[in-house]
Amino acid sequence: MSSALLEQVTARTRWRRWLYRGLGAAAAVGLLAVLGVLIPLDWVTTLSAVFMYILLAESWNILGGYAGYLNFGMVTFFGVGAYTAGVLCTQYNVHPLLTIPLAGVMATVVALLVGVPALRLRGVYFAILTLIISFLTQVLVTNLDITGGASGIYMPSLPFDPFTNEQIFYYAFLGLMLLAVLLAFIIERSRFGYALVAIREDEDPAEILGVHTTWLKTQALLLGAFLAGVAGAIYAFHTSYIEPQGTFSLDISIDVVLMSLVGGLGTWQGPVIGVPLMLVTAQVLRILAGELPFLGSTIPPEFDRVVFGIILILVALLAPYGVMGLVRRVRGRRLTV
Amino acid sequence: MKSFRLFVTTTVLLVLILTGCSAAQNAGSSTSSSNGLPPAGQPIVIGGTLGLTGAYAGPSADYKATYDYWLQQVNSHGGLLGHPVKMIIYDDESNPATAQSLYQRLIHQDKVNLLLSPYTTAIGGAVLPIAAANHMILWNGGFVGIKLFKSSQWMIGSYTYQEPDYSRGVFEMIDSLPASERPTRVGIVTEQNPFTLAVRDGYQGQGGVINFAKQRGMQIVLNEEYPPTATDVSGLIQRAKAAKVDLFFALSLPNPAALIARTAYSLGFKPKIYCACGSLVTSLPYWAQLGPAGEGIFSTAMAVPSDSYDGINDLFTMLQQVRHETVFSQYAAVAMTILQVMQQAVEGARTLDQQQLRAYVLSHRFNTVNGPLTFDQYGMPRYNAVLVQYLNGKNEVVWPPSRATAKPQLQ
Numbered sequence: 102m103s104s105a106l107l108e109q110v111t112a113r114t115r116w117r118r119w120l121y122r123g124l125g126a127a128a129a130v131g132l133l134a135v136l137g138v139l140i141p142l143d144w145v146t147t148l149s150a151v152f153m154y155i156l157l158a159e160s161w162n163i164l165g166g167y168a169g170y171l172n173f174g175m176v177t178f179f180g181v182g183a184y185t186a187g188v189l190c191t192q193y194n195v196h197p198l199l200t201i202p203l204a205g206v207m208a209t210v211v212a213l214l215v216g217v218p219a220l221r222l223r224g225v226y227f228a229i230l231t232l233i234i235s236f237l238t239q240v241l242v243t244n245l246d247i248t249g250g251a252s253g254i255y256m257p258s259l260p261f262d263p264f265t266n267e268q269i270f271y272y273a274f275l276g277l278m279l280l281a282v283l284l285a286f287i288i289e290r291s292r293f294g295y296a297l298v299a300i301r302e303d304e305d306p307a308e309i310l311g312v313h314t315t316w317l318k319t320q321a322l323l324l325g326a327f328l329a330g331v332a333g334a335i336y337a338f339h340t341s342y343i344e345p346q347g348t349f350s351l352d353i354s355i356d357v358v359l360m361s362l363v364g365g366l367g368t369w370q371g372p373v374i375g376v377p378l379m380l381v382t383a384q385v386l387r388i389l390a391g392e393l394p395f396l397g398s399t400i401p402p403e404f405d406r407v408v409f410g411i412i413l414i415l416v417a418l419l420a421p422y423g424v425m426g427l428v429r430r431v432r433g434r435r436l437t438v
Numbered sequence: 439m440k441s442f443r444l445f446v447t448t449t450v451l452l453v454l455i456l457t458g459c460s461a462a463q464n465a466g467s468s469t470s471s472s473n474g475l476p477p478a479g480q481p482i483v484i485g486g487t488l489g490l491t492g493a494y495a496g497p498s499a500d501y502k503a504t505y506d507y508w509l510q511q512v513n514s515h516g517g518l519l520g521h522p523v524k525m526i527i528y529d530d531e532s533n534p535a536t537a538q539s540l541y542q543r544l545i546h547q548d549k550v551n552l553l554l555s556p557y558t559t560a561i562g563g564a565v566l567p568i569a570a571a572n573h574m575i576l577w578n579g580g581f582v583g584i585k586l587f588k589s590s591q592w593m594i595g596s597y598t599y600q601e602p603d604y605s606r607g608v609f610e611m612i613d614s615l616p617a618s619e620r621p622t623r624v625g626i627v628t629e630q631n632p633f634t635l636a637v638r639d640g641y642q643g644q645g646g647v648i649n650f651a652k653q654r655g656m657q658i659v660l661n662e663e664y665p666p667t668a669t670d671v672s673g674l675i676q677r678a679k680a681a682k683v684d685l686f687f688a689l690s691l692p693n694p695a696a697l698i699a700r701t702a703y704s705l706g707f708k709p710k711i712y713c714a715c716g717s718l719v720t721s722l723p724y725w726a727q728l729g730p731a732g733e734g735i736f737s738t739a740m741a742v743p744s745d746s747y748d749g750i751n752d753l754f755t756m757l758q759q760v761r762h763e764t765v766f767s768q769y770a771a772v773a774m775t776i777l778q779v780m781q782q783a784v785e786g787a788r789t790l791d792q793q794q795l796r797a798y799v800l801s802h803r804f805n806t807v808n809g810p811l812t813f814d815q816y817g818m819p820r821y822n823a824v825l826v827q828y829l830n831g832k833n834e835v836v837w838p839p840s841r842a843t844a845k846p847q848l849q
Binding site: 123125141143146147150241243244250251252253255258262263266267337339340342343344345346347352384387390402403427 | 493505531533534535536538540542543545564566567568571572585589596631632635663665666694716
């Protein structure tokens with residue numbers, strides 16, 4: 102009797118917790134949707150970039166965070182997506198909306214070609230191979246006629262006023278970001294997610310216990326590549342001009358890793374915390390530079406780099422598992438699954 | 439429950455802060471008249487970005503010094519149309535996406551009246567659609583780009599040549615040589631960059647090193663590209679040597695240009711004519727540090743102090759004092775030129791209306807540090823350039839003869 106009552110109370114508590122979580126998520130989505138029409142246009146652009154990076158970081162997190170494979174090649178899939186949209190739209194007159202899923206598919210195909218051999222490697226060898234693939238892709242795109250070589254591709258503009266244009270990209274990135282966060286949330290609680298964590302914790306025993314490690318890692322890579330490809334396609338239309346140096350910049354890959362690290366690797370909340378923390382701080386510091394007094398002059402433009410350096414040092418020293426690790430430590434929970 | 443409340447409170451605060459900022463900024467800026475001028479006593483606001491950090495920090499520093507100098511000059515002379523002038527220059531970190539966000543801010547939050555372009559085509563190409571969508575002129579002293587000029591009605595430039603004409607002076611100078619002295623074997627090494635590739639290839643069959651050379655019956659014996667991150671170009675130079683190149687074009691941005699010049703010198707490659715025809719490189723302060731490796735190299739320039747154009751010597755004096763530059767920076771020249779054109783247009787048209795300003799610019803002549811300028815229908819200044827040769831530690835004009843300060847010295 103007491104056991105049934107206990108079960109009933111537990112079920113009710115769990116149900117209530119999920120209700121609060123659902124309400125919280127709905128409120129967050131609603132507020133972000135409202136922000137798109139309330140806030141100044143430059144913040145709409147900045148938040149679009151925040152959503153895009155959360156999308157990329159969540160995509161990276163599937164293999165990099167849960168499975169612990171340090172992938173420095175995220176920009177490859179992002180760039181392939183951008184260029185697929187650019188080439189299809191400008192040279193084959195494919196409708197822009199159709200180019201976006203096709204960009205995701207093309208990035209997935211590239212991930213499959215790259216992933217099958219790469220995922221047989223582990224640790225530092227895998228990380229170095231992903232770096233090499235990034236550079237190779239950049240060189241290839243720079244030298245192909247179809248991609249416009251180093252001259253790049255000018256994308257068609259949307260035929261709307263500036264506010265509508267920016268809001269379209271804001272909501273496109275917001276929608277995709279929510280999808281990616283939801284996906285990460287589900288993965289974290291699925292057998293797929295547990296298997297990835299098992300790979301991260303110790304791959305050999307996981308394999309002995311029946312986890313199909315190579316296939317699971319490939320699936321994680323393909324999923325992340327598809328999302329990154331879609332993000333790249335939307336970015337191409339947003340930025341209006343793509344060229345290999347910027348679109349395949351290694352900075353994008355490094356930023357994605359750092360932002361995930363700051364937020365907390367292997368958690369769906371990590372990118373959601375790390376990306377805004379880094380990007381919004383950068384934008385605020387950029388605006389403040391030149392306005393606030395500093396030693397008889399104004400804050401120098403390099404100031405934001407110093408602040409980021411300090412943030413990274415503090416994270417490394419005080420919160421090696423990122424902000425989420427800190428939160429869990431404060432709550433007294435275990436750091437890892 | 440606690441975390442839910444915390445989340446809601448934080449988000450509501452965020453909304454209030456962001457919308458509050460917007461309201462405050464919107465309330466702070468207003469224009470009172472149909473010609474777009476602010477109320478009496480209120481400043482005219484000019485805004486833009488530069489890559490003050492990152493890959494383009496070097497050239498951007500010349501732009502910033504020139505902007506500050508012009509601002510101080512114009513305000514000490516009573517401002518523009520009686521209004522003080524305020525200038526907002528953000529650091530775009532040499533990144534197109536960052537620049538886009540900052541231009542949105544300049545237009546919609548800072549409510550700038552006049553918009554300056556960033557430095558270089560890769561960044562400028564990304565912000566031009568934003569200026570155009572907001573029907574604002576991009577006053578462009580930052581980059582060339584014939585394709586961009588011809589595709590937009592919202593740009594006024596100050597570079598007095600576009601990519602296809604960049605090497606024109608070299609070939610015109612060669613035409614003036616006796617037939618026996620003219621080079622015949624052309625070698626081209628091109629940085630993989632939109633600007634330098636267009637310098638090589640021209641635009642729609644017009645101009646460009648390859649077309650100019652072919653029109654003169656020259657043989658192109660080397661035509662190679664290299665990445666902007668190249669750290670060793672000795673292979674390229676060895677091939678140029680082996681191909682007996684006597685007219686050599688290094689189409690580069692600043693850093694690789696120095697690398698190529700140094701490598702050519704150390705490998706003993708001495709073509710009859712060596713043009714560092716890429717991005718006004720011999721006018722940059724670092725060129726003097728190349729020593730003998732930088733000597734004798736040709737380049738294109740728009741204006742040099744010997745031209746005595748409007749304000750050029752004062753600008754050079756400022757650069758010597760503030761930036762400790764010994765060679766007159768062409769980046770400073772184009773930065774000053776676009777500000778002079780903008781100033782004269784605003785004062786002449788007595789308006790900040792963008793359409794009227796554009797119409798004024800296209801129909802008038804402007805006195806600048808780059809000489810007297812007129813503009814074509816696309817907002818590009820008419821061609822006006824000189825060929826310089828770096829001799830004894832300074833740039834001497836060697837073409838055209840009417841502006842020459844020295845005779846060209848062939849190897």
